[in-house]
Amino acid sequence: MTIAALADLRNARRLVIKVGSALLVQDGKPRTQWLVTLAAEIADMRRNTEIIVVSSGAIALGAAKLGLAKGGRGSLADAQASASVGQVELARLWSDALEAHTITAAQMLVTLGDLEDRRRYLNASATLARLLDAGAIPVVNENDSVATEEIRFGDNDRLAARIAQAAGADAVVLLSDVDGLFDRDPCEPDATLVPQVEGVTPEIIAMATGASTSGLGSGGMIAKLQAARIAERAGIALAIVNGTHPTPLARAIDNGTGTIFLPQANANARKAWLGGRLAPSGVVSIDRGCMMALENGASVLAAGIIDIEGEFGRGDLVAVHGPQGERLGQGLIEYTSAECRTIMGLREEQQADRLGYAPRAAVIHRDHMVRI
Structure with a gap:
């Protein structure tokens, strides 16, 4: 109807x-x-x-x-x-x-x-x-x-x-x-x-x-x-x-x-x-390049992260903010907050050395994220 x-x-x-x-x-x-x-x-x-x-x-x-x-x-x-x-x-x-x-x-x-x-x-x-x-x-x-x-x-x-x-x-x-x-x-x-x-x-x-x-x-x-x-x-x-x-x-x-x-x-x-959830556990802030990639349906990658707020575990809901603090969306995170701080700003080939294991495909996969 x-x-x-x-x-x-x-x-x-x-x-x-x-x-x-x-x-x-x-x-x-x-x-x-x-x-x-x-x-x-x-x-x-x-x-x-x-x-x-x-x-x-x-x-x-x-x-x-x-x-x-x-x-x-x-x-x-x-x-x-x-x-x-x-x-x-x-x-x-x-x-x-x-x-x-x-x-x-x-x-x-x-x-x-x-x-x-x-x-x-x-x-x-x-x-x-x-x-x-x-x-x-x-x-x-x-x-x-x-x-x-x-x-x-x-x-x-x-x-x-x-x-x-x-x-x-x-x-x-x-x-x-x-x-x-x-x-x-x-x-x-x-x-x-x-x-x-x-x-x-x-x-x-x-x-x-x-x-x-x-x-x-x-x-x-x-x-x-x-x-x-x-x-x-x-x-x-x-x-x-x-x-x-x-x-x-x-x-x-x-x-x-x-x-x-x-x-x-x-x-x-x-x-x-996901879009209706009201209580994110933290915030992932991304740079302008990552924000533009999201406009085209991309996932949030570690290389585009510029800041992490809050403490959260893998699978928790986090908000995604742009470089000026504008809220862009929210999704389920693939890493803990500590791991995110370890790999933020790094390319994929650099992440394994910091993590001690092969990195995941994305920090927040597009299939587990909604734009606000």
Whole structure:
């Protein structure tokens, strides 16, 4: 199914809908009536489309129950405690809302590691498929009760894109508190909504701000554009629409109000997974000659490496940067960080003397790398 406009979302085979904290929770209390209208829309769409929900709100709900300041985000311990309490309430809200339409809700909590590790990613994919086959709607959230600041998605926008990738979805809808992407701060009187985006370019990123307008969520427009990048690489459309209104999906689709990011490529499953990974273990910086070779589909060779950052082992994910620090891609490294430092800048015939064994064909092979 090709998704080229908001109206096409009604015909998607499989759709991921992300709901933010500010939409679901107000002053520490759930917006139950709003959720009732959304659940009705989901039930209606589900006649033709398999639905997965990615829902925020656990920390906000839990913080209110525990009486914690700053919405439960005053410290990591507060956030984890709030999530532990709030996740129970969040699951109940979704279960009740969907049960009214005789739909079974399934809670699925994931961590960054569940989608960064290839085997665990495939396991999550299988679980999603089985739940959908069984007629349930998976309600997914990051497991904030155990996530740390260093090892977490940090926002459910990118999580939604990764879940869409794992589930083989056609599209993602990010319900936000704005109508979509504007060409500048939407608070400015002459700001214009961008209805369609073909590729998240530096110019598109320049339109965004990283601030969340609600103060409840952890995302913002930058996080949504990062999610769009993950989706577009996997051949998945992504839409940003305003979710603050009752029946937000019908409003956006019928009026064409929102921004849709068109898929740019349909990489094979492994490369799409690689491109969506969010936690590189280090950085390999390359010279201009190597950067130009990458443009023609070459691998990263030791001779073109000018710097190594971080500590990593063979098979770890590393980012590839150009000579000016520009991010070019990421891939699976064939050497440890110590070995990379030993052979960087050396031609193949010089590497064996330094390594004590015959060098591999590449530091990062093109088959195990994606451009960003």
